[in-house]
Amino acid sequence: MPTPQELNRIASQVRRDILRMTNGSASGHPGGSLGCADYLVALYFEIMNVHPEKWDMDGIGEDLFFLSNGHISPVWYSVLSRRGYFPVSELGTFRKINSRLQGHPATEEGLEGIRVASGSLGQGLSVALGAAQAKKLNGDKSLVYTLHGDGELQEGQIWEAAMYAAHNKVDNVISVVDYNGQQIDGPLSAVLDLGDLAGKWKAFGWNVLTMDGHDMEDILKTVHQAQGMCGQGKPTIILMTTAMGKGVDFMEGTHKWHGVAPNDEQLANALGQLEETLGDY
Amino acid sequence: MKTFEIFDKQDTRSGFGAGLLEAGKRNDQVVALCADLTGSLKMDAFEKEFPDRFFQVGIAEANMMGLAAGMTIGGKIPFTGTFANFSTGRVYDQIRQSIAYSGKNVKICASHAGLTLGEDGATHQILEDVGMMKMLPHMTVIHPCDFNQTKQATLAIAEHNGPVYLRFGRPKVPTFIRPDEPFVIGKAQMINEGTDVTLFANGHLVWQAILAGQALSEQGISAEIINIHTVKPLDEDAVVRSARKTGAVVVAEEHQLLGGLGGSIAECLAQHAPTPMEFVAVMDSFGESGTPEQLMDKYGLNAENIVRKALLALGRK
Numbered sequence: 001m002p003t004p005q006e007l008n009r010i011a012s013q014v015r016r017d018i019l020r021m022t023n024g025s026a027s028g029h030p031g032g033s034l035g036c037a038d039y040l041v042a043l044y045f046e047i048m049n050v051h052p053e054k055w056d057m058d059g060i061g062e063d064l065f066f067l068s069n070g071h072i073s074p075v076w077y078s079v080l081s082r083r084g085y086f087p088v089s090e091l092g093t094f095r096k097i098n099s100r101l102q103g104h105p106a107t108e109e110g111l112e113g114i115r116v117a118s119g120s121l122g123q124g125l126s127v128a129l130g131a132a133q134a135k136k137l138n139g140d141k142s143l144v145y146t147l148h149g150d151g152e153l154q155e156g157q158i159w160e161a162a163m164y165a166a167h168n169k170v171d172n173v174i175s176v177v178d179y180n181g182q183q184i185d186g187p188l189s190a191v192l193d194l195g196d197l198a199g200k201w202k203a204f205g206w207n208v209l210t211m212d213g214h215d216m217e218d219i220l221k222t223v224h225q226a227q228g229m230c231g232q233g234k235p236t237i238i239l240m241t242t243a244m245g246k247g248v249d250f251m252e253g254t255h256k257w258h259g260v261a262p263n264d265e266q267l268a269n270a271l272g273q274l275e276e277t278l279g280d281y
Numbered sequence: 282m283k284t285f286e287i288f289d290k291q292d293t294r295s296g297f298g299a300g301l302l303e304a305g306k307r308n309d310q311v312v313a314l315c316a317d318l319t320g321s322l323k324m325d326a327f328e329k330e331f332p333d334r335f336f337q338v339g340i341a342e343a344n345m346m347g348l349a350a351g352m353t354i355g356g357k358i359p360f361t362g363t364f365a366n367f368s369t370g371r372v373y374d375q376i377r378q379s380i381a382y383s384g385k386n387v388k389i390c391a392s393h394a395g396l397t398l399g400e401d402g403a404t405h406q407i408l409e410d411v412g413m414m415k416m417l418p419h420m421t422v423i424h425p426c427d428f429n430q431t432k433q434a435t436l437a438i439a440e441h442n443g444p445v446y447l448r449f450g451r452p453k454v455p456t457f458i459r460p461d462e463p464f465v466i467g468k469a470q471m472i473n474e475g476t477d478v479t480l481f482a483n484g485h486l487v488w489q490a491i492l493a494g495q496a497l498s499e500q501g502i503s504a505e506i507i508n509i510h511t512v513k514p515l516d517e518d519a520v521v522r523s524a525r526k527t528g529a530v531v532v533a534e535e536h537q538l539l540g541g542l543g544g545s546i547a548e549c550l551a552q553h554a555p556t557p558m559e560f561v562a563v564m565d566s567f568g569e570s571g572t573p574e575q576l577m578d579k580y581g582l583n584a585e586n587i588v589r590k591a592l593l594a595l596g597r598k
Contacts, residue, residue, distance in 0.1 A: 058355050066351075103337045107383050115354050123379050126344045130351020130359075133336070137312070138355055157375070160344035168336075 002045050004216035009217075010082060015080035015192025015247045017091055019270050020280065022261035025095035028103065028228040031257035032149060033075035035180050035213065035242040039147070040079045042219045047227075049142060052084040055112040063142045064131055066116065068124020069149035069178065070104040071259070076113075077101050081281075085113040088281045111178040124148065125175065129165050132173045143230060146175040151183030154192050159204070165235040166205025174226045178213070180244040182255035198239060206237050213242035213253040248273055282498035283473050286489055289456040291428035293449035293484075294392040297555055298323025299428075300435025301360055301390075305331050308358065311439055314349055315362040316342045321451075322362035322392050329335035339558045342367045346375035350385040350596035358439055359387050365394035365448055366407040370563075373413055380444050381417040385572050388438050390447045394424075396563070396580060397452045397573040406568035412540020414446040415513045421466060422512040424448040424534075424542075426487035430510065441466055448484065450535075452534035452573045454547060467511045469519035475505035478529040478591045481520070483509050483542055485577075486533040486561065492584035493533075504591065512542050517549050524556040529594040533561035533587050535577075557597035 002010070010245065014037045021029035028040070044050065048063040067076050074094065081088045086100070093099035100109040104119030116127050124146055133143040152158065185191050194200070201208045207229050211222035219240075226236045243252030244258065248270040253263075262270055305311045305327050313327050313334040328335040338345040342363055349359035361368065368391035369376070380387045391410065398406045415422045421443060425431040431449050438445045472487065473494055482490040487508045494504035505523050509516065524530050530550065532543035543560040550556050563580050577583050 060355060066356070102361065106482040116350060118379050118384070120374050120378045123347050123375055126347020126375075127351035127354075127379055129344075130348035131354040132351070133348070134352045134355030134357050137334070140355070157347065160339075160341035161347065164338060164341065164344055164348070167339075248338075 004220065007041050007045055007216050011037045012047060012275045014041055014075060014078045014082065015274050016271055016280060019248070019262055019267055021074045021078070021091055021094040021271040023264065023267040024092060026072040026261050027095055028074055028261055029071040029259050030074065030261060031244040031251060031255070032069065032072040032180070034177060034248060034251065035244045036072055036075050036147065036178050037247070038177060038216060039213050039219055039240060040075050042216060042223070043145060044079050044083045046220060047223050048145065052113070055085060057115060059115065059177060060138060060140055061142060063145065064115065065145045066124045066128040066131070067118055067147050069121060069147065070118030071150050071254050073103065073105050076105060082278065083112040086111065091097045091281045121149070121152040122157040125158055125161040128173060129161055129170050132170050133168070135172060137275055143227065144173045145175065148175065148177050150177055150179045150181065150188055150194060153177065153194055162201065162204040162206065168237050169233045171230055171233050173235045173236070174223065174230070176240050177237065178242055179239045180242045182244045182258065184255065184258050186255055201237050206235050209236065211238055211240050213240040214246055282494055282504070285457045287427070287455040287457055290453045292451055292453050293425060293428055293431040294451060295323050296425070296431030297390055297392065297435050297447070297474060297565050298326055298429035298451050302326045304436055304439040305334065308439060310356055310358045311360065312336065312352055312357045312591065313360045313362065314338055314345050316340055316345050316367065318363050322390070324362050324506040342372045343375050346372045347379050349387040350379040350383060353385045353387060360390050361387065362392070363382055363389050364405060365391035365410045366405055369410040369413050370407060377417060381419050384419055385444060386442055388447060392449055393451045394448045395450060395484070396568045396576040396582065397450050397535065399452070399573045399576065400570050401436070402570040403567035407541060407558045408537045408563050408568065410448065411512055411536050411542065415540070415545065419444055420513065421445045422482040423466065423510055424512060425510045426484055426508055427454060427458050429458045429460045430464060432480035433462065434510065435463040436465055450485060454485055457488065467514045467516055469516035470508040470510060472506040472508050474505065474516050475503040475527065477503045477527055478531065478595055479505045479507060479523040479527045480533065480587060480591065481507050481542070481546055482510050482533040483512065484535050486535055486582060489582070490586045490587055491532055493587035493591065496584060496588050502591070502595065509542055509546070512545055515545050515549060517553065520546055520549050521554045524550050524554045528556060528598050530556050530558045530592045531561060531587055532558065533582070536562055537583055538564055557594045559594045561586050561590055
């Protein structure tokens with residue numbers, strides 16, 4: 001198992017990938033991607049039991065991950081390639097014509113690691129719950145993980161799924177909310193406030209945990225705690241506090257880099273703040 | 282003109298229910314989800330026989346479509362059940378992204394389609410669903426004509442790998458397809474061979490086309506009647522062959538003209554065999570309350586109008 005320090009080193013490289021990919025296509029969503037880099041690295045390199053070398057759609061006997069907020073595809077693509085799902089060199093094709101790395105994740109081009117398209121928000125929890133129930137029918141004890149944007153929780157389908165999961169005791173799911181408080185038009189508190197988010201999930205019948213999405217030790221401890229709560233009749237969600245744009249000083253904590261790619265000068269500045277640990281693609 | 286025996290009068294939704302139960306017996310990967318309409322969709326027999334493979338999702342159709350997409354991951358073959366309106370328009374984006382674009386093996390089974398829903402009125406009488414579904418890449422669209430065919434279609438789609446939209450209805454209508462008649466997805470079904478005019482139809486309009494063919498026969502006109510139960514993929518060979526043979530075409534369906542079977546056939550013939558065509562469909566309007574028979578008469582979805590349109594098409598040869 002990699003140590004938290006080793007995971008942090010991988011996350012630094014993932015952040016470089018995110019910046020270079022979005023710069024390379026002059027489009028994409030760096031802000032949320034940078035904010036979720038630590039969690040996705042922890043998930044794929046420590047937490048989940050996955051078999052990238054023998055990828056298949058059904059994923060029987062391995063843990064599954066669903067990215068519901070598909071616009072942060074750069075971080076997912078980087079982590080998948082660094083974990084061995086597909087060649088790291090393919091990151092350079094992000095958002096370009098004839099690429100498997102579509103702007104939002106898709107299965108159409110057969111990219112290893114992706115099990116459903118996402119981008120139109122609010123759909124991933126339902127899909128994940130279906131996959132979790134299929135695992136139960138198959139007697140498969142592995143777990144299903146999901147990631148959602150906090151702004152995404154404004155979609156009604158999320159709450160249909162939340163109600164369903166508790167009623168049907170889908171207790172092999174661990175969901176995480178990227179709780180950065182920002183969405184495209186500004187702070188959530190100004191656009192459409194989520195109110196008492198922990199209270200809402202509790203009222204819907206979920207276990208609710210919180211963690212610091214930039215503290216690798218806290219991520220590992222909290223997710224392992226969530227794993228211990230599985231199989232006891234309740235789904236679990238973790239409200240993960242993050243900063244959009246984490247790791248790059250001029251991008252951090254603002255919605256302004258939600259969907260804007262860095263230009264060459266900004267890229268050089270940003271890369272100067274992040275150590276190249278695994279070799280750029 | 283062949284004669285047709287009516288074996289029974291049954292609803293096509295019951296054909297779906299019978300087919301689903303049989304599909305569940307044949308393959309333990311078949312699962313079913315329903316949004317609080319188990320009795321209306323005739324899914325209760327499946328629920329009783331396979332309680333562990335039946336998922337009641339409540340009045341939450343968007344979630345149902347996502348759940349079904351997810352269940353395919355791990356090898357399940359999910360059948361979703363609700364009214365046609367809530368199977369399509371309400372959840373178009375969920376179907377588009379999580380099912381069609383993602384290539385998921387989900388069977389979207391839609392009852393109470395069209396005007397024959399009757400008294401509930403236009404909120405529930407969807408007449409645009411075939412159009413929405415046929416526009417989606419990867420989607421197969423099927424609209425069978427009677428109880429026996431709906432049962433066979435249900436069994437056939439369980440064996441087919443890929444997303445399918447299966448459309449059926451509520452009223453009791455003549456059962457005239459033999460129970461052992463195999464259902465082949467994408468293969469037009471010759472109902473009656475003729476020489477003067479082709480009547481293409483699907484769903485409840487196939488029986489009306491047979492009645493129209495009999496009336497035309499009494500006027501000395503030989504009607505070829507073809508059941509296009511699979512709107513997509515369209516059996517273009519059968520469509521072109523018959524149009525070339527008769528030189529006049531009527532398309533009849535319980536759907537809007539825009540986006541329906543008629544449009545698919547017109548696109549095909551315009552490209553391969555331009556032919557005078559007339560249409561029996563709902564002409565850019567919503568439905569309303571009434572009995573199924575009253576509504577089908579008011580909106581011209583009946584044998585009488587098919588005859589009238591056939592004579593018009595013949596006159597344009």
